Amino acid sequence: MILRKINFILYHLRRMSWVLYVLPSFFSRKKISNKPVFIVGHQGNGATLVSRIIRKSGSFMTVTGGKNYLGGADEMQSVMGLLLTHKFTGIIHKYPKVESFSRRNGWFYASNKFINYFKFDENDYDENDSKIFKLALKTCLMRNSFLKNKFKSRFLDKSQSYLLKIDLIKKILNDVNPKFIIIVRNPLATCWRASKEKTGLSNQKVNLRTRLNMSIEHWNNCFSEIKKYQNTNDVIIFRIEDLVADIENGMAKIFKFIDCSFEKEFLPNGKEKLGYGSLRGERWFPVRKEVNNHRIEVVPDWAKKIILERCKNGMNYFNYN
Numbered sequence: 001m002i003l004r005k006i007n008f009i010l011y012h013l014r015r016m017s018w019v020l021y022v023l024p025s026f027f028s029r030k031k032i033s034n035k036p037v038f039i040v041g042h043q044g045n046g047a048t049l050v051s052r053i054i055r056k057s058g059s060f061m062t063v064t065g066g067k068n069y070l071g072g073a074d075e076m077q078s079v080m081g082l083l084l085t086h087k088f089t090g091i092i093h094k095y096p097k098v099e100s101f102s103r104r105n106g107w108f109y110a111s112n113k114f115i116n117y118f119k120f121d122e123n124d125y126d127e128n129d130s131k132i133f134k135l136a137l138k139t140c141l142m143r144n145s146f147l148k149n150k151f152k153s154r155f156l157d158k159s160q161s162y163l164l165k166i167d168l169i170k171k172i173l174n175d176v177n178p179k180f181i182i183i184v185r186n187p188l189a190t191c192w193r194a195s196k197e198k199t200g201l202s203n204q205k206v207n208l209r210t211r212l213n214m215s216i217e218h219w220n221n222c223f224s225e226i227k228k229y230q231n232t233n234d235v236i237i238f239r240i241e242d243l244v245a246d247i248e249n250g251m252a253k254i255f256k257f258i259d260c261s262f263e264k265e266f267l268p269n270g271k272e273k274l275g276y277g278s279l280r281g282e283r284w285f286p287v288r289k290e291v292n293n294h295r296i297e298v299v300p301d302w303a304k305k306i307i308l309e310r311c312k313n314g315m316n317y318f319n320y321n
Helices: 002-027 047-056 128-146 160-172 186-195 208-227 238-243 247-257 303-308 314-315
Strands: 037-041 154-157 179-182 237-241
Touching: 002 128, 002 237, 037 047, 037 160, 047 154, 047 179, 047 186, 047 238, 047 247, 128 186, 154 237, 160 208, 179 208, 179 238, 179 247, 186 238, 208 314, 237 238, 237 247, 238 247, 303 314
Parallel strands: 037 154, 037 179, 179 237
Antiparallel strands: none
């Protein structure tokens, strides 16, 4: 228990260490490395595994570190929420302040009631937002390369809510050619869990059926966004079920897409150290090929019926039979 508490404290100290590098980043003339990568989608889609495998290559840095800290937080939207403007602060949002809901908006920020507070495109471009967003990226790179006095690494981020801001991010970073990896997961495996267990939505003081409806709206609205990018050159879309079924070939395709050399040794093998202050070690090894079975079997029949009916279009589109 004591070691767990120490680990938790270290985790948050490392999360906040970026604060020390904001000022030197502000005055730095260094440029953001080409082709930053953003992993987006809906929560619970297995993106943590993908992020860690990419980080293990040694070519990328997240908000808390690179290959020597695989277990570190990798979501700029929450870690750097103090610096970012409201358009990019993600699940711990600066607004809306709705009394009946908490400000930890995981799994309902894309629901019908809230999506307009989080969805932004190129028409919402603002010079101040752009400057602060770029400063945040430079701060991440500065934090991880300060002693080397140069930016060697590319930036990697897993802020899931950035799915709703892809076109705005493209406009802000049009000179460095950002890449986006979208990962989806069967709503039968995600919506019930989101409304029932350990998520921002499950903790809300509304009844279970309302929470389930909001999670379904969230999944469907994310699906509507994803469809827009099906045939674009700077976006690639995967089902997590396909990735874990053949992790080597799946990750090889992702590495080719992000223009990074792939080695089989980047895949989880159980010998790696996630780093002091790491959390969620179960999201690394072993890789479970049957990733949904244990989640779907606990969904009650009444909830399955609702999910299947309301998510039918998206499930057909992604071939979730």
